[in-house]
Amino acid sequence: MLEIKDLRATVSDKEILKGITLNVNPGEVHAVMGPNGSGKSTLAQVLAGHPAYTVTGGSVRYDGEDLLEMAPEVRAQKGVFLAFQYPVEIPGVSNAYFLRTAYNEIRKARGEEEVDPMDFLEVMEQKLKVVEMSDAMLNRSVNTGFSGGEKKRNEILQMAVLEPKLAILDETDSGLDIDALRVVANGVNALRRPDRSTIVVTHYQRLLNYIVPDYVHVLAAGRIVKSGGKELALELEAKGYDWVTGATGAAA
Amino acid sequence: MTTSAYLEDVKAATSRDGEPRWLRDLRARGAAHFAKVGFPTTRDEDWKYTSAAPIAELDVRAMQEPGGEVTAEQLAPWTFGENGWTTLVFVNGRYDAELSSGADLDAGVHVRPLGEAREEMPDVVEGMLGSICTVEQSAFVALNAALHTDGAVIHLAPGAYASKPIHLLFVSDALSAKGASHPRILIAAEPNSKATVIESYVALGEATYLTNSVTEISLADGATIEHYKIQRESPRSYHVATIDARQGRDSHFVSFSFAIGAALSRTNVWTVLGGEGCGATLNGLYMADGEQHVDHQTRIEHQKENCYSREVYRGVLDDTAHGVFNGKVYVHPEAQKTDGKQENHTLLLSPRAVIDTKPQLEIFADDVKCTHGATVGRIDATSLFYMKSRGIGAVRARQLLTYAFAADVLEQIELEPLRTSLEELTLARFTRDDR
Numbered sequence: 001m002l003e004i005k006d007l008r009a010t011v012s013d014k015e016i017l018k019g020i021t022l023n024v025n026p027g028e029v030h031a032v033m034g035p036n037g038s039g040k041s042t043l044a045q046v047l048a049g050h051p052a053y054t055v056t057g058g059s060v061r062y063d064g065e066d067l068l069e070m071a072p073e074v075r076a077q078k079g080v081f082l083a084f085q086y087p088v089e090i091p092g093v094s095n096a097y098f099l100r101t102a103y104n105e106i107r108k109a110r111g112e113e114e115v116d117p118m119d120f121l122e123v124m125e126q127k128l129k130v131v132e133m134s135d136a137m138l139n140r141s142v143n144t145g146f147s148g149g150e151k152k153r154n155e156i157l158q159m160a161v162l163e164p165k166l167a168i169l170d171e172t173d174s175g176l177d178i179d180a181l182r183v184v185a186n187g188v189n190a191l192r193r194p195d196r197s198t199i200v201v202t203h204y205q206r207l208l209n210y211i212v213p214d215y216v217h218v219l220a221a222g223r224i225v226k227s228g229g230k231e232l233a234l235e236l237e238a239k240g241y242d243w244v245t246g247a248t249g250a251a252a
Numbered sequence: 253m254t255t256s257a258y259l260e261d262v263k264a265a266t267s268r269d270g271e272p273r274w275l276r277d278l279r280a281r282g283a284a285h286f287a288k289v290g291f292p293t294t295r296d297e298d299w300k301y302t303s304a305a306p307i308a309e310l311d312v313r314a315m316q317e318p319g320g321e322v323t324a325e326q327l328a329p330w331t332f333g334e335n336g337w338t339t340l341v342f343v344n345g346r347y348d349a350e351l352s353s354g355a356d357l358d359a360g361v362h363v364r365p366l367g368e369a370r371e372e373m374p375d376v377v378e379g380m381l382g383s384i385c386t387v388e389q390s391a392f393v394a395l396n397a398a399l400h401t402d403g404a405v406i407h408l409a410p411g412a413y414a415s416k417p418i419h420l421l422f423v424s425d426a427l428s429a430k431g432a433s434h435p436r437i438l439i440a441a442e443p444n445s446k447a448t449v450i451e452s453y454v455a456l457g458e459a460t461y462l463t464n465s466v467t468e469i470s471l472a473d474g475a476t477i478e479h480y481k482i483q484r485e486s487p488r489s490y491h492v493a494t495i496d497a498r499q500g501r502d503s504h505f506v507s508f509s510f511a512i513g514a515a516l517s518r519t520n521v522w523t524v525l526g527g528e529g530c531g532a533t534l535n536g537l538y539m540a541d542g543e544q545h546v547d548h549q550t551r552i553e554h555q556k557e558n559c560y561s562r563e564v565y566r567g568v569l570d571d572t573a574h575g576v577f578n579g580k581v582y583v584h585p586e587a588q589k590t591d592g593k594q595e596n597h598t599l600l601l602s603p604r605a606v607i608d609t610k611p612q613l614e615i616f617a618d619d620v621k622c623t624h625g626a627t628v629g630r631i632d633a634t635s636l637f638y639m640k641s642r643g644i645g646a647v648r649a650r651q652l653l654t655y656a657f658a659a660d661v662l663e664q665i666e667l668e669p670l671r672t673s674l675e676e677l678t679l680a681r682f683t684r685d686d687r
Contacts, residue, residue, distance in 0.1 A: 048641050051633065076643035088638035092656030092663070101652065102642035109643065141656075158642060 001026045001063060001197050002047075002166060008057035009046045016042040018222035019058065024166070027194040031208055031233060032201045034219035035241040040201045041085055043219070044170040047199075048082035049075055062166065076102075077109035079165030083155040083172050089143040095154065096124070096138040099161055106162060127160040131187045149180035156187035167191065168199045173207035185210030205237035220245040257311045258395065258432075262286055265398045272370070278382045282397025285387045292391055301576040301608040302518055302547040304391075307490050312462055314399045315345050315431035322423055322456060324351055330421060330454045330484070332673045338363050339419040340404050345433025345463075347402050360412030361447065362405075366436060369405035376407050376440055384468040385496035390520075392492045396434040396466040403436035403465075408445035408475070417448040417667060422463070424486060425456040432462040439467070441475035443500075448478040448667055453493075455486035455513065467495045471503035473527060478506040480670060485513035487542070494520040501527030501556075508665055509536035509565075510674055511546050512681070522551040525559040525587075535664050536565040537674075539681065540573035547576035554587035554617075561591075566661040567598040568654060568682075569605035576608045581622060583615040590615075592622040599657045600630055651682045658682075 002024040009017040016039045024030050034040045046053050047060065049072035060067040067075060090098065096117075103123070104114040115123070128135055131153045143151050152172055159167055172184055188198065188211050200211055208216075208230065216232040217224045218241075226232065226244045236244070262283040266276065291308040292299040322343050331339065338354035340347065340363065347365035354363075362373065370377050387394040404420050422435055439449060453463055463485060471477055477497070485491045491514040497505050509519050523532045538546045552561045567575045577596045598607040611624040631653050639649035658678050665671035 050637055071646070072637060072640035073643055073645050073649075076641055082641050084638065084641075088635050090635055090638070090653070090656050092659035093652055098639075098642075098652075101648065102639075102644050105645060105648065106643040162642065 002067075003061040004058070005060070006058035007043075007046070007055065007060060009042060009053045009055050011042070011053050015056070016053070016222055017046065020219075020222070020224060022217065022224065024197045024199065026197055028215065029192070029198045029200065029211060029213045031213035031216045032199060032219055033203065033205075033216060033233065033236060035245060036203070038219040039222040040219045041170050044082055044168045044199070044201050047168055048072060048080065073105070074109075076162070077106050081159050081162055081164030081167045083152075083159060083167065083169045085170040085172075085174065087143045087151040087155050089141070089146075091141045091144045093142050094139055095142050098142045099124070099158060102158070103161055123161065127157055130160050130190050131157045132183050133157060148175040149177065152176055152180065152184055153187075156184050160187055160191065163191065165195065166197050166199070168201065170201045171203060172200075173202055173204065181207060182210060205233040208233045218244045256308070257313045259287065261314050262395070262398045272378070274378045275370075278387075279398045281382075282387045282394040282399075285394035286391055286398060289391050289394070298390075298549060298578070301574075302516070302545065306516055307462060307492070310460070310462055310490060312430050312432045314401065315428065315433055316401075321427070322348070322351065322425055326456055327351060327421065327423065330423070330452060331419070332669050334669050337417050337419050339421060340365060342402060342420070342422045342435065344424055344428040344431065345402055345422070345435060358413060358415050360409030360445070361414045362407040362409075363418050364405050366400075366403040366405060369438075373405065373407055377405055377438065380440055380468065380470060381436070381438055382468075384470060384498050385466050385494060389496070390494070392464050393466055393494055396436060396464050396494075399432075400434040400436035400466070403438075405437075406439045406447065406449060408441045408447055410442040410444060412442070412445040414447035417450055417670075419450045419452065421452045421454065422465075423454055423456060424459060424461055424463070424489065426459050428461040429459040430461065432464065435463065435465040437465065437467040439469040439477060439479070441469070441471050441477055443472045444474040445472075446476040448480075450480045450482065450670065452482040452484070453491060453513070454482075454484045455489065458486045458488050460488040461486070462490045463492070465493045467493070469495065469497040469505065471497060471499045471505055473500040474502045475500065476504040476506075478666065480508045480665070480667065481510065481519065482674075483509070483511040483513050483517055483519065485517070487513065487515060487544070489514050491517040493518070495522065496520075497523040497532075499523060499525050499527060499530045499532065502529040503527065504531045506533045506666070507535070509538075509548060511536070511538040511548070512540070514544070514546075516545040518547040518549070520549045520551070522553075524553040524555060525561070526555050528556045528558050530556070530559045532559075532561045533664075534561070534563045535661055537658055537661050537678075538565070538567040538575055539569075539658060539678070540567075540575060541570035543572050545574045545576075549578045549580075551580040551582070552592070554581070554583040554590045554592065556587055558589045559587065559591075561593070563594040564661050564664065565596045566658060567596075567607060568601065568658050569598060569607060570601040572602070572604045572606075574606045574608075577626075578610045578612065579624070580612040581614070581624070583617050583620055583622065585616045587617050588619045590617060590620040590622065592620070594624040596626045597657075598628045599654065600628060601654065648683075654682045655679050
């Protein structure tokens with residue numbers, strides 16, 4: 001589904017990703033872990049098409065197409081979803097209106113008919129339950145004045161509504177208490193299907209207790225320095241990042 | 253300009269028959285002041301960024317005869333979909349009884365066209381008209397004092413409570429072309445009374461004309477007035493409006509100015525917090541495109557202790573539109589514990605759009621909390637990316653963010669049907685298919 005080959009990217013002329021290679025097959029959950037500044041969030045943002053990053057080398061194919069050639073909205077319309085580490089506040093646009101617009105834009109792009117506000121409300125009712133949110137949140141402006149936990153839940157709500165084929169969670173666990181973490185994880189797990197894949201970007205192992213990955217990759221200084229199964233996350237938790245990043249230093 | 257239609261009108265105004273002495277005096281004072289100062293120039297500090305020259309050159313006579321062929325159906329789009337509001341309709345500056353509706357709905361609430369008010373409540377009108385907004389304030393106020401022919405008076409008896417909004421709807425149609433109207437409004441709120449007043453200026457067609465209104469608002473102790481001004485004039489018209497309020501102890505004045513029409517518009521909103529414990533909230537939204545020029549000047553004068561003022565003006569400017577915002581806050585030495593906050597935010601959609609924004613705080617008390625902030629910006633790239641990452645196309649995302657920027661201040665409008673209507677209007681403006 002996703003083939004990343006030797007991906008390099010810069011921000012303000014500083015190279016952050018220094019050759020990432022990663023394959024994600026349908027149905028798989030990949031965890032990308034790493035210390036601060038390792039480039040894991042950059043990888044997530046580059047896959048979603050953030051304009052602040054410049055891809056300087058390598059390729060990314062998504063369902064056989066060149067992902068890097070697509071505008072961010074086209075990526076989303078084709079099923080890529082990024083749950084932001086820092087969800088953006090949009091005062092003046094209600095959550096309901098924002099979600100319905102996104103939902104309909106994606107349907108339109110796929111040649112499907114738009115849904116009217118009443119029908120959409122029914123879609124929402126079910127999805128709200130998944131993330132244990134009240135419908136009062138729908139009338140509030142997008143993320144405006146939301147607590148950290150509410151913002152992250154709102155990201156998962158959007159994901160639940162838009163039903164992406166490739167979900168990328170960028171440190172969705174940061175700043176969450178254990179209850180919110182459980183809710184977020186349940187939301188992600190509810191979406192798991194053999195044809196859908198997930199990339200979980202995280203600093204800590206604890207989210208992976210709830211969203212169990214098939215593969216774990218450790219990023220350091222813009223490269224994947226170690227890959228393994230879910231047990232790698234536990235090992236990292238026990239030994240710390242120095243255990244692998246130190247190894248990089250020696251290899252280089 | 254040695255002679256002009258304005259001056260001829262002004263001269264004629266002082267010799268009108270059949271008007272009471274106080275009114276002839278007011279006209280004479282207005283005429284004298286206008287003749288003395290003439291129209292402001294850009295050397296005048298308050299008119300530095302707005303040239304009144306196009307209005308001077310327009311050189312139009314005040315419309316004397318009632319005219320216009322406006323039907324009730326044509327007014328439907330301008331009434332916020334609400335029935336049951338007391339509505340006074342003015343066509344090309346003249347009161348139209350046929351189109352107006354709603355009598356005095358509540359005890360102690362009197363809404364009258366100016367002519368009737370002079371007959372029915374002479375003491376209120378004579379005692380107050382021209383006493384709040386004096387002719388010396390500006391050339392436009394003086395011109396209005398000399399030439400006003402119609403308008404409205406709203407009188408609230410002590411403790412009176414207007415349960416529904418009062419809508420003053422000024423419509424200009426094709427017959428207004430090359431004419432001027434000078435609407436005059438007086439709102440006199442006695443102690444502990446409350447009303448919501450909407451002043452709308454709308455156009456059927458695209459005539460060139462001048463509107464020069466003056467609204468005087470007196471808020472006695474404990475009174476509350478919510479005042480909404482909706483300016484949707486013809487794109488070829490000129491619009492100057494002055495709203496001047498005087499506030500007694502514990503009174504609350506809420507003003508909202510919504511401005512999207514006219515080739516050139518200038519709206520002055522002034523208030524004096526003249527008693528302890530008053531509050532003033534002055535908000536506004538201006539949206540302009542093409543070659544429109546839209547100017548707001550606000551002046552909040554804190555005279556007494558323990559008062560607050562809140563002010564948020566937002567603007568969205570496209571093409572070569574020019575916006576001006578000047579917010580003065582004056583705090584007198586005895587106005588301790590003043591709590592003032594002012595914001596002006598403008599979104600520029602085109603590299604050729606211009607905003608001149610000038611917060612002006614003059615504080616002479618030493619124990620106050622006053623802040624101000626102004627931002628001028630373009631669409632936020634992070635927000636844009638966030639929307640795109642949800643599948644919303646670039647054009648639509650820009651439209652929504654533009655709407656959101658504007659709607660942020662509309663949320664402040666307490667009157668729900670009006671807020672909804674203005675939100676819809678704003679959304680439609682930025683989601684037109686041709687944009």
